[in-house]
Amino acid sequence: MRRVDQILAGYAEGDAVSGIAVVIRDVLRRMGSSSEIFSDPERTAADRVAAGDWRPLGEYDGGRDDVLIYHYSSESPATDVFLGTRARRILVYHNITPAEWYRGYDDRIAGELAEARSRLPAAAGAADAVWAVSDYNAGELRRMTGVGEVRVWPPPLDTARLDVAPDAAEVEKLAGGLVNFLFVGRLVPNKCVEDLILAFAWYTRAINPHARLVLAGSGKAVPRYTAMLRMLAGELKLENVCFERFVSPSGLAACYRRARVFVTASRHEGYCLPLLEAMYAGVPVIARAAGGMPEAVGSAGILVDDFEAEELAVVMDKAARDGDLRRALLASGKARIAAETGRDLEKELGSLLAPFGVV
Amino acid sequence: MRIWIEGEERDGLGAEIAAGARRLREGGSAPRFLAPQHSALLLREAVSEEEYDRTYSRLLQMRCGVDTGDFNVPRRKGPAGMLAGWVRALLWRVLRYQHERMALQQNTINELIAAAVEFERQRRRRETGELRRRIEQLEKAAGSGGGTG
Numbered sequence: 441m442r443r444v445d446q447i448l449a450g451y452a453e454g455d456a457v458s459g460i461a462v463v464i465r466d467v468l469r470r471m472g473s474s475s476e477i478f479s480d481p482e483r484t485a486a487d488r489v490a491a492g493d494w495r496p497l498g499e500y501d502g503g504r505d506d507v508l509i510y511h512y513s514s515e516s517p518a519t520d521v522f523l524g525t526r527a528r529r530i531l532v533y534h535n536i537t538p539a540e541w542y543r544g545y546d547d548r549i550a551g552e553l554a555e556a557r558s559r560l561p562a563a564a565g566a567a568d569a570v571w572a573v574s575d576y577n578a579g580e581l582r583r584m585t586g587v588g589e590v591r592v593w594p595p596p597l598d599t600a601r602l603d604v605a606p607d608a609a610e611v612e613k614l615a616g617g618l619v620n621f622l623f624v625g626r627l628v629p630n631k632c633v634e635d636l637i638l639a640f641a642w643y644t645r646a647i648n649p650h651a652r653l654v655l656a657g658s659g660k661a662v663p664r665y666t667a668m669l670r671m672l673a674g675e676l677k678l679e680n681v682c683f684e685r686f687v688s689p690s691g692l693a694a695c696y697r698r699a700r701v702f703v704t705a706s707r708h709e710g711y712c713l714p715l716l717e718a719m720y721a722g723v724p725v726i727a728r729a730a731g732g733m734p735e736a737v738g739s740a741g742i743l744v745d746d747f748e749a750e751e752l753a754v755v756m757d758k759a760a761r762d763g764d765l766r767r768a769l770l771a772s773g774k775a776r777i778a779a780e781t782g783r784d785l786e787k788e789l790g791s792l793l794a795p796f797g798v799v
Numbered sequence: 800m801r802i803w804i805e806g807e808e809r810d811g812l813g814a815e816i817a818a819g820a821r822r823l824r825e826g827g828s829a830p831r832f833l834a835p836q837h838s839a840l841l842l843r844e845a846v847s848e849e850e851y852d853r854t855y856s857r858l859l860q861m862r863c864g865v866d867t868g869d870f871n872v873p874r875r876k877g878p879a880g881m882l883a884g885w886v887r888a889l890l891w892r893v894l895r896y897q898h899e900r901m902a903l904q905q906n907t908i909n910e911l912i913a914a915a916v917e918f919e920r921q922r923r924r925r926e927t928g929e930l931r932r933r934i935e936q937l938e939k940a941a942g943s944g945g946g947t948g
Contacts, residue, residue, distance in 0.1 A: 543845075543847065544843075544844075544845030544846050544847055544848065544851045545848075546848070547847060547848050634839075634840065634843070642823060642829070642830060645828050645830045646823045646826055646830075647823070649873035650873060664842070664848070664851055664855070668839050668842040668843070669839075671839035671842075671858065672838070672839040672840065675838065675862070676830050677831075677870075729801070729803065737806075738806065739806035740805060741805070742802065742803070744800060744802050744803075745800070745801045745802075746800050746801050747800040747801075748800070748820060750820040750823045750824060751816055751817060751819075751820040753823065754819040754820050755802065755816055758816070765804070768804075768805065769804075
């Protein structure tokens, strides 16, 4: 049986690309293939190191009959492994955040992102097949690299990660009769979390003071950006903006359990799986109509664009209080999730991998 | 603004929301935004870490003081909410002696730390500048004195 391995720039619990790689590995193993995840040890989180379900990039030694899938999202030694392997190559494009978002906050990351974009044409050109996780990403990839055929494979929703008992302490912490607005994601500049804080300032001052904005996501990646957000919440005297940092799966389940509305104002996303997670948890979603998010939302949820902070506050209020709208959103979200969970991943991956002779 | 509900653009709803936002602006309950030159949002304009750090240090020093002024206590509807809100507001005033003493201690610590951050920033900037100058001198010397074998 052919080996189908994957290489990643980094590997961590809660990271979207890592989660997708795990799902693919598990599906491939169920299909009978041997499959491992290889990651840069420098960027592999301690929890994954302890779990031991990965191998260092340097140990990858695929041969001509094997297949290597590279999840491309940032500059990494994995690019050299991909370009140097004898195995047949598949590049999965997860999008690279434009470097401009990081300038001033972290010039090193900005440089890495610019480098990743500059090396993308070579990596895509060397690939035997190119996949993207959204039409948005596929379009961008074609524009940047000139590659012809890009097959779109939306990332699967890992429901096993969501079907855990909510952390009781977190559920209790988020109680108190307040209306909870939830954002899930790393605190990084392209996600424009400051726009949520500004909208929440309008909401809590002019509409309903009994509310809370829960930001569930690590702020470690770009500390200067997180500092700016904390300073903004402080100067607006918003006691109820809760920086929850990284949350465990049970903590995340608690956040979704207590959320009235999920909201994101991100301006650059390749797809945005938390939107689907929120729908799975029965929480209506509001997202900016940007990047791959319209594809993730589909015909469920609310999309907004060209808005002022006070306008987003009014939309948040409507999504939190309008019973008819909420019922419609919950029904369409449920239908969206039914379609998502009904996907036959073995069939989908089998079709994508058929040209490589992988059964 | 533009809004789509369940995949369909809704112009009418967009206009309704814009009107609702206008009412918020005219309603007198707007958040108290700082002037742009004092707001944390100014940090978004930085094009380098050096510029960010300089702006951050300035903004940090403006934020050292703990605000102990009176504020609007959120009150729930009904007599119980009114009573609870009134008691909280009263307690804040009655305990002013205590919390101002603590605020003074906290303000002192904050100002000392903010000053320490600025000292450190200036020292590192001076040292980096000095190192750059020395490297340039060394490179210049190596360039002009080379080639003798």
